[in-house]
Amino acid sequence: MPADPTPVPAPDPQGEDQAVLVLRLAGPLQSWGDRSAFNRRDTPPQPTKSGVVGLLAAAAGLPREADITGLVGLRLGVRIDQPGTLLRDYHTVSDYRGRPLPQSGVNAKGVQKPTSPAKDTHVTHRYYLQDAVFVAAVQGPAGLVATLAEAIRRPAFPLALGRRSCVPTQPIALGTVRTGALEDVLADEPWQAGTAAKAAYRRRAERGPDPFSPHRIDLAATFDDPAGDDTLQDVPRSFAPRERGFTTRRIRHAWLNVPTGLAPSAALSAASIPPTPPTTTAQPATAAGGHDPFALLGW
Template structure:
């Protein structure tokens, strides 16, 4: 588990960077086992730290202790659904696949009996939208905000093939706590989800209100009731490893940005400004 901040760091001016994590596919794995690559139902700390490190142009061997030390909060604006992608693996030279075991010389043994095709499974979240926020020293958080807007390396939602929609940052860095910032950031769900919520609000009984929606969130909290093993030690292939963090689950009453009349067509809060290649998909 990351060490507690030093007294000097605790008194340093703090800021919060807010990220909108949305795309056709996301995958936030915290472990992998042979032919199976799972995805957690929301972004992991290692995934967020990796995204920030890529934006800042840090190589895999770089120190990431300052990024790991940032406090993380994640809000589930649109949970999405789980997708299983079926894969097969074979050797392009037509040779039998090797097995996991190695011989005395350290070379992988061939499969016995010979196996030419291996089945693997990849799991993704489809049509999910999250709002993640990191809190830490203002200078570092401001630098990371600039890096996200002008990333050194391509950004991904967990796996390299999972491209994010725009915008990723939701404005300038903020003052205040993670809880306050995530509670006041407008709902970022896609157009279809927002229109469905509007219809429910217009026909539902009071005291149902279209102006606020209850959303699940998790926060880094040393006194939290749950633990996750997703804190990276390093992204170097030779030094990969993870430790645990404690988290607290909460519900936030978030502004929807919707008017009360269904006559007005709802638009996603993130739709303003810039070209988005996924706009035609209703994001």
């Protein structure tokens, strides 16, 4: 039996102090469905607001018919720490009794019509993100965020990364509740990619033709922003089965320079980084040297 639902306070209209809850969303598979059409279940390349709100609602033990206004009002930021790869899961569906499959439409009595001509097998495609890591942060009234932080650590229902079959690999909550701007909190949170991705980044930093320090990395992020220049239709009105629907939100895309948590190895030193060539003054071409087309560039 699930634990008792966690009371989720409504937003304070008087303007309560703001706080930020940081979540690590990582697992073998994730699928943040933003649209479904008959035999196809897609996933966008990063978590949706409906998916994050659903995860928080499950942690708090809210029933599907519960009012989620307070959760939808939270400001969301998502950082892509490890984009992963797209996986297509191929399915065939048939009736175990050997009967032809019914249509999606129903007759006047509310009974599904048989397919014509008879169809015994139906093909479906479901898409997942594999080996992806995201850092999501929600900002809102401090009381509400503190309640959700406790619920994430002791969830009433099992938590999933989009679909129920997509379980997280590590504790979702990253540390304690933070204060400050949402953008600053996501920029300060160390890189959460897996060990293999971090090792590959170190190799690129230290062994490439132009070595650089592995201390920091640029990561793509998306933020709720009323003045944003892009929109997503992933804000849930309700999770009730008969009242499901979505509205749009405005978002802003950005790049964050994030600490990696990696220390440079002994191979990376001042001696291993090629010095910047000195700037030279272009000299007029001579008869002996001929015309140099790159002289004006100082090369």
